[in-house]
Amino acid sequence: ERAKWPKETFELWERLSKKEANDVETIQKSIVRHVTTTLARAxxxxxxxxAYQAVALSTRDRLIxxxxxxxxxxxRADPKRIYYLSLEFLLGRSMDNALLNMGLKETYGKSIRQLGFNMEDVIESEVDAALGNGGLGRLAACYMDSLATLDYPAWGYGLRYNYGIFQQRIIDGYQTEYPDYWLNFDNPWELPRLDISITVGFGGHVQTTQDEYGQTRHNWVPGTNVQAVxxxxxxxxxxxxxxxxxxxxxxxxxxxFDLTSFNEGNYEKSVEDATNAEKITSVLYPNDxxxxxxELRLKQQYFWTAASLHDILRRFKKSMREWSDFPDQVAIQLNDTHPTLAIVELQRLLVDQEMLSWDDAWDxxxxxxxFTNHTVLPEAMEKWSVPMFEYLLPRHLQIIFDINLFFLQKVEKMFPNDRGLLxxxxxxxxAQPQQIRMAHLAVVGSHKVNGVAALHSNLIKTTIFxxxxxxxxxxxxxxxxxxxxxxxxxxQANPQLSALISQTLGGDKWLKDLSLLKGLNDKTEDAVFRQRWAEIKRANKVRLAELIKTRCDVEVSPDALFDVQVKRIHEYKRQFMNILYVIHRYRTIKSMSAAQKAxxxxxxxxxxxxxxxxxxxxKLVIKLINSVAKVVNQDPAVGDLLKVVFVPDYNVSVAEVIVPASDISQHISTAGTEASGTSNMKFVLNGGIIIGTLDGANIEILEEIGEENxxxxxxxxxxxxxLRHAQRYRGVPxxxxxxxxxxAIERGTFEDPxxxxxxxxxxxxxxxxxxxxADFASYIAANQQVDAAYxxxxxxIKKSIRCTANMGKFSSDRSVKEYADEIWNVKPVSVVDEGYMAK
Ligand code: CBF
Known part of the structure; x- marks a missing residue:
């Protein structure tokens, strides 16, 4: 119908749909319009x-x-697309990032200032989107930023949890969890697409029939359906x-609403199905x-992969291509094993619904x-019990058994008579009951499997795979x-350092080509530059000291060495070792004379x-840290020589304050346990020096920045x-x-032992x-070296500058480009301003 519109109608649309200008006055008008009309305020x-809401809505207009x-x-271009399936996207705040990426931060800053507000306060009003646990979810967010920056045609697919990662409060030294209801107010950073709603089934049974050619056909008839919006x-x-x-x-x-149940007086039943459906995306599982x-986690995984694949197939079908073209148009990256069911779902859709042969579909x-593997820890390996799986996804279970059968037949052919191998x-x-090993399914159903750092990628080849x-x-x-x-x-997190770097390198090109930071290596001998570098670090430490005062009610001096360990609390990350060392340090100081203390x-x-x-x-580690902090911070014999704080509710926006302020940060996992780590990269990029084990990406950081840094x-x-063996069987003391x-702990120095x-x-x-x-003595020695070096x-400061200068490799732009060239085979497509008529 619209194709028949007269030329004038098109021209009218063209004229009226011109993008808003980005000058101060237009921006102010748009903010005030949102204040008065959208928010109905004055x-x-x-x-x-x-004010944040209005600025966010104005920013969002430009984003949209x-x-x-x-x-x-x-x-229109219909290039090959990359789809990144991740159960977690740990985005943090959006406004500052959106303004910086669109190049509008300064103009918005000015616009807001003239309207009587301060940009910092407005930015601080935003709550984090915390739809992730830690490294894996934040990695997905960094990759989405790089994919967009490098113009790759990419979509992320995930779940919109009503509750993100819980809020942590410290009560009597213990972690206490509170729900993170981040959607209390409208979320300006999302566009609800209520028109896009996909039906996802669960349970039910499988009908088996013969088609006209005598082929067995399977048709899954789900017992219940839910909608994915x-x-x-x-x-x-x-x-x-x-x-x-x-x-x-x-x-x-x-x-x-189930009217029949309602009419029968069974009110609970009448809303039961609705409640069960809504439960699926209600909460992020807080396990890292x-x-x-x-069972609910399995439901989440199927719900998400089924809806995403349906969407991807719908988009593919619009292009009217052959199914064999599918892998030339679509690359799907599985972020960990969480989305592995997508492999089974695609096989099901191609075989049961699109009537492809098993082999063509599997190809x-x-x-x-x-598939990206993110860990070798056995407790993280996903397995699903076969009976539970069968009850929820009967047809998928059949397909998994078939995939396994055909796969094992091939293995058997290559390595006959090796039952153990099979x-x-x-x-x-x-096992009892049988378990589905999702990592094996992911490997079998993928053309490439990757680890996330060199050591880790080698380890998976010699261990789990x-x-x-x-x-x-x-x-x-x-x-x-x-x-x-x-x-x-x-x-964004360290604007002063960013400005100094741009000033020194003669522009901000380094933000898109991080290898250009190498230019800073020449500046280590420049005393004025070093002075400026040190001032910026100190200013960041002052900012962190203020946050510590507000959140922990502890005064810390920005002139002390700031030693940071922020990450999920896990035995393998060894926060326990860190606090044990703090106790050692405390005891050592206590035993010193005044002259020694000096x-x-x-x-x-x-x-x-x-x-x-x-x-x-x-959780006991958190309690110990807080108990030690209480004693140490109040001990006059120690004073400012040692302070210990536990900053509650660590999240992305807190990290943005902590990362630029560290002198030293701790990445001290037992070697071979941390797949990569990414906060190590953040600290070093900000000129923070790290103390760490030869684990994960620490090794590659060392290679880049040099062992003296x-x-x-x-x-x-x-x-x-x-070492484990020696300890277990030879009783190493x-x-x-x-x-x-x-x-000291057992004597009750820090609360009831x-x-x-x-x-x-x-x-x-x-x-x-x-x-x-086994590592304690060398850990103490490394800490002594840190003190001496500081x-x-x-x-x-020279070390600090060299750290930043040599971190080019760790830009997610580099990672994403490697994925694009070596795994996905996708090319960038740049968007140009075409104007309305071109559509
Ligand atoms: O690859 C991203 C990160 O993923 C984890 O957080 C994970 O969830 N498995 C790893 O523990 C990190 O080492 C890794 O950096």
Whole structure:
């Protein structure tokens, strides 16, 4: 119909749909329009939060224009797209990032100032979008930023949880969890697409019939259906018109109300189905690196993968291509095993609904998917019990058994008479009840499998996927070292340092080509530059000291050495070892004469991070940190020489304050346990020096910045097994310094020692799985080296500059480009301003 419109109608649309200009007055008008019409407020009753809402809505208008333009042009160009399936997107705040990426921060700052508000206060009013646990979810967010910045046609798919990661409060030293109802107010950063609603089934049975050619056909008849409704989150690239999309699904009932039950007087039943449907996307599972194994989690995974695949197939079908073209148009990256059901779902859709042969379908499936492994920890390996799975997804179970059968037949052919091998490689684990090994399914259904740092990618080849390497060959298993976006983690979080770098390098090109930071290496001998560098670090420490005062009610001196460990609390990350060392340091200071104390380097030890609510030992670590802090911070014999704080509710926006302010940060996992780590990259990029083990990406950071700019200690990954063995069977005694620390805890120096007994018993000889005792002496030595090095301030600043200068490799732009070239085979498509007529 619209094609028949007269020319004038088109011209009218063209004229009226011109993008709003980006000058101060137009921006102010748009903010005030949102205040008065959208929010129905006026200048006199406008608090910071309402001001934030109005500014956010005005920013969003500009985002949507770009988003529309990008999506329209991508539909017309129809390039191969990359779909990033992630159960977590830990986005944090959006406004500052959107303004910086669109190049509008300064103009908005000015506009807001003239309207009587302060940009910082307005930015601070935004609540974090915390739809993730830690590294994995934040990685997804960094990758989305880079994909948009590099103009890749990419979509993220995830879930729109009503409750993100819980809020952490510290009560009597203990972690207490509170719900994170982040959607209390309208979320301006999402576009509800109520018109995009997909039916997802669960349960029911499978009908088996013969078709006209005598072929057996399967038809799944679900017992219940729920609706997946789309919410789109625009992701603007930096210094480009491209604006990509993350589509988050929300679960809704197919019908809100069961009238029959209601009429029978069964009121509870009448809303039961609706409540069950809504439950699916109500909450993010708060486990990091551990498998929850709950039915609701499996429902989340299927709901999300089914809706996403339906959407992807619908988009593909619009292009009227052959199914065999599918892998040339679609690349799907599985972020961990969480979305592995997508492999099964695509096979089902192609075979049961599109009537492709099993082999043709499987060929398409395996060319489409690629899988990222993020951990080798056994407790994190996803497995689903076969009976539970069958009850929820009967047809999918049949398909998994068939995939396994055909796969094992091929293995058997290559390695005949090796029952052990077949058992080890099977997708089905023969336990009681049988379990589906999702990592095996992901490997079998993907054309590439990658680890997230060099050491980790090698480890997976020799441990969890060893047999698969023997079968498939080396080429299928690749490394893609993680990266972080320099836009958020330097430009936004550390504006002063960003400005100094741009001034020094003669522009901000480095923000899109981080290798240009190398230019800073020449500046280490420039005393004026060093002075400025040190001033900026100090200003960031002052900002953090203020946050610590507000959140922990502890005064810390910005002149002390700031020593930070912020990340999820987990035994393998060894926050326990850190606090044990703090106790050692405390005891050492206490035993000193006044003269000796005069040469002690003052330190503020800063902890932050959440423990999974059911992780008892991790929660005890938090309690110990707080108990130690209470004693140390009030001890006049120690004064400012040592302070300990636990910053509650660590999240992305808190990280943005902490990261630029560290002198030293701790990345001290037992070698071979941390797949990569990404906060290590953030700290070093901001000129923070790290103390760490030879684990994850620490190794590659060392290679880039040089061993003289990092403090390394502890055993290496290949020594871990022998050390554990020696400890278990030869009774290697506990490190004496550690023994002294344990005795102090047991004497009740920090509250009732009974509280900490379960924690201490993890160190019993033969049980110290994370090798705290084995690494303790070298950890103390490394900390002494840190103190000594910090005293030589000029050299320290040189180290700090070299750290930043040599971090180019760790931009997520580099990671994403490697994925695009070596795994996805997708090319950038730049959006240009075409104007309305072109549509
Ligand atoms: O690859 C991103 C991060 O993922 C984890 O957080 C994970 O959830 N498995 C790992 O623990 C990190 O090492 C890794 O950096």
């Amino acid at each position: 200048a006199f009753n406008l608090d910071n939060f309402s 224009s770009r988003w529309n333009e990008t999506q329209g042009q991508m539909s 789309a919410y789109d989150v625009p992701v603007p690239g930096y210094d480009t018109e491209n604006c990509n999309n993350i589509r988050l699904w929300r679960s809704k009932p197919t019908k809100v 690196n551990t498998m929850a194994g709950k 398409i499936v395996t060319k489409t998917f690629a 058992n080890r490689m099977s997708i089905i684990e023969e 060893h047999d698969f390497v023997t079968y498939y060959g080396e080429d299928k298993f690749v490394n893609k070292t993680n990266g972080i976006t320099p836009r958020r983690w330097l430009h 040469s002690v380097q003052p330190r503020v030890v800063i902890f932050g991070g959440k423990a999974a609510p059911g992780y008892y030992i991790a 990092i403090f390394i200690f502890g055993c290496m990954a290949h020594e871990v097994e022998d 506990m490190d004496p310094a550690l023994q002294g620390v344990i005795s 009974k509280i900490f007994q379960p924690l201490i018993s993890t160190l019993t000889v033969g049980k110290d799985f994370y090798l705290i005792s 005293k030589k301030q000029a050299d320290w």
